[in-house]
Amino acid sequence: MPRPTLARIDLEALRHNYRQASERAAPALAMAVVKADGYGHGIAQVAQALSDAPKYAVACLEEALAIRAAGLLQPVVLLQGVHSAGDLDLCLQRGFEPVLHGHQQLDWLEQGEARPTFWLKVNTGMNRLGFHPDELADVMARLDRLGARPGLLGFVTHFACADDNDSAMTEEQTACFVEATAPWPELMKSVGNSAAHFIPGQPLFDWSRPGIMLYGGSPLLGKIGPELGLKPVMSLQAPLMSVRTIEAGESVGYGAGFVADRRLRMGMVAIGYGDGYPRHAGTDTPAAINGRRIRLIGRVSMDMLAVDLSNVPDAREGDVVELWGETVAVDEVARCAGTIGYELLTGITARVPREYR
Numbered sequence: 001m002p003r004p005t006l007a008r009i010d011l012e013a014l015r016h017n018y019r020q021a022s023e024r025a026a027p028a029l030a031m032a033v034v035k036a037d038g039y040g041h042g043i044a045q046v047a048q049a050l051s052d053a054p055k056y057a058v059a060c061l062e063e064a065l066a067i068r069a070a071g072l073l074q075p076v077v078l079l080q081g082v083h084s085a086g087d088l089d090l091c092l093q094r095g096f097e098p099v100l101h102g103h104q105q106l107d108w109l110e111q112g113e114a115r116p117t118f119w120l121k122v123n124t125g126m127n128r129l130g131f132h133p134d135e136l137a138d139v140m141a142r143l144d145r146l147g148a149r150p151g152l153l154g155f156v157t158h159f160a161c162a163d164d165n166d167s168a169m170t171e172e173q174t175a176c177f178v179e180a181t182a183p184w185p186e187l188m189k190s191v192g193n194s195a196a197h198f199i200p201g202q203p204l205f206d207w208s209r210p211g212i213m214l215y216g217g218s219p220l221l222g223k224i225g226p227e228l229g230l231k232p233v234m235s236l237q238a239p240l241m242s243v244r245t246i247e248a249g250e251s252v253g254y255g256a257g258f259v260a261d262r263r264l265r266m267g268m269v270a271i272g273y274g275d276g277y278p279r280h281a282g283t284d285t286p287a288a289i290n291g292r293r294i295r296l297i298g299r300v301s302m303d304m305l306a307v308d309l310s311n312v313p314d315a316r317e318g319d320v321v322e323l324w325g326e327t328v329a330v331d332e333v334a335r336c337a338g339t340i341g342y343e344l345l346t347g348i349t350a351r352v353p354r355e356y357r
């Protein structure tokens, strides 16, 4: 019998969250961001469940090919563009829309014959990728010389601080983007990760790009997904495989980091950092059993972790422990581990089977 540690994926919740994104994006359309294996949920299943989406977005070509392998024909935006001249042929053949962000990518366009449809990335302050606003006129002239202008769909930029309500940066970046692209009003504009969907009055132009919110994770600092009307899509579950009582003064696990201050009923759960559960989640990180909240104690091991069962006296070996999902938001666990829900969801390893409903 396989170990009953698994990630249940609720595709109805995913569709609910996509509808939330679409409503918040309107009149912009929302491209469904399904990179990193659908944020760890399985790219083929996620893309299929969101087959109403007019466009998908991924980081790289392999992910776009996975969407085609799942039988889906919508355009797929490659958020990081391409990594070779040959990739552009593939984009043309398969209907992928690379976001070209630098001169090397234009060189590849120059070297080849393929003229796929594509986007241009504008650097409005994130300073990861993209052309500086001052360069855009030259870039457009170069595209004209290459005969590539007809394939240009529009401009993309990415916000650095949309998760932080107190930051003025999103407003500044938006103004910069509007000004930089003003000479080409006939072309489309795309901004907006999930967080931007929750900023009152934020324009999302033609296409927004929601990712984490589709999976029920919170894009906003200090919030959890359910507070934003989002439903958790992944429920990470593992069996309680051993229950024991320890005395005051006894410790639990590696490094003897947790010491009981009283007699304590505790249990071991069959999941650990080898499954992608964060090792930095310490004592007091929440989990749940039979719908009731419990807490972790001691260090997370590779294949198991310890929980305090004092407030669930009826918990028995074989009961299902939810590490995150309906009762405990992934964002809460992330906070306890000093990270974000994104990292936890994308970090679940191949050892954990995904089960869809």
Ligand SMILES: *Cc1c(COP(=O)(O)O)cnc(C)c1O
Residues within 6 Å of the ligand: 033, 035, 079, 158, 192, 193, 194, 195, 209, 210, 211, 212, 213, 219
């Ligand atoms: C990943 C990504 C998104 C989605 O971001 P979320 O915060 O998950 O909504 C949008 N745009 C770009 C360019 C991205 O890389």
